[in-house]
Amino acid sequence: MRPGFAVDIDNVVAQAEQEVQRIFHELTGSPWPSETYASAGGLDTSNLDPDLIEQIFDYFHERSIPMLPLVPGARRVLQQLQEGYRIVLITARRPTARPQTLTWLEEHGIPFDELHHTKDKPDVAEGLVLAVDDHPEHVSDYLEQGVRVFLMDQPWNRTFSAPGATRVSGWDELWRKLGMN
Numbered sequence: 001m002r003p004g005f006a007v008d009i010d011n012v013v014a015q016a017e018q019e020v021q022r023i024f025h026e027l028t029g030s031p032w033p034s035e036t037y038a039s040a041g042g043l044d045t046s047n048l049d050p051d052l053i054e055q056i057f058d059y060f061h062e063r064s065i066p067m068l069p070l071v072p073g074a075r076r077v078l079q080q081l082q083e084g085y086r087i088v089l090i091t092a093r094r095p096t097a098r099p100q101t102l103t104w105l106e107e108h109g110i111p112f113d114e115l116h117h118t119k120d121k122p123d124v125a126e127g128l129v130l131a132v133d134d135h136p137e138h139v140s141d142y143l144e145q146g147v148r149v150f151l152m153d154q155p156w157n158r159t160f161s162a163p164g165a166t167r168v169s170g171w172d173e174l175w176r177k178l179g180m181n
Contacts, residue, residue: 006131073171
């Protein structure tokens with residue numbers, strides 16, 4: 001069995017941040033509060049009203065996924081990585097979003113060997129040796145399991161650092177840092 005490469009979807013493969021902010025504006029009539037920790041991955045740790053957070057998650061999972069743009073370089077690098085690794089997509093998206101997620105992945109030509117919907121990311125797949133995620137909590141969890149982690153740089157994770165996590169600004173930089181020129 002090929003070693004596993006765990007890959008988050010939102011804000012790593014799919015550009016979700018602008019959509020989450022748009023939903024917030026649509027539901028509240030107010031601009032996104034810039035002090036809020038993160039996009040969908042960090043709403044649960046924000047000071048936003050829990051009912052509003054639930055509305056944002058509902059809207060995102062039920063309507064937004066099909067419209068999300070692809071992060072530049074993701075498809076190409078994942079295609080190259082799949083030659084040596086099992087691509088294990090592990091997303092905190094709700095399991096009810098699986099059909100929309102599968103359709104989106106297919107429409108964007110994203111190669112993968114497994115797809116898991118869970119917040120307990122390091123625990124769902126065997127043989128993970130690499131991971132890429134944008135959420136500090138997930139990065140820390142992978143590091144605790146001895147997985148080499150790439151932190152996809154985002155505004156909400158810029159104050160986070162952890163020994164063993166390699167910050168990357170995109171897929172091309174991840175490819176270079178893996179030494180896969």
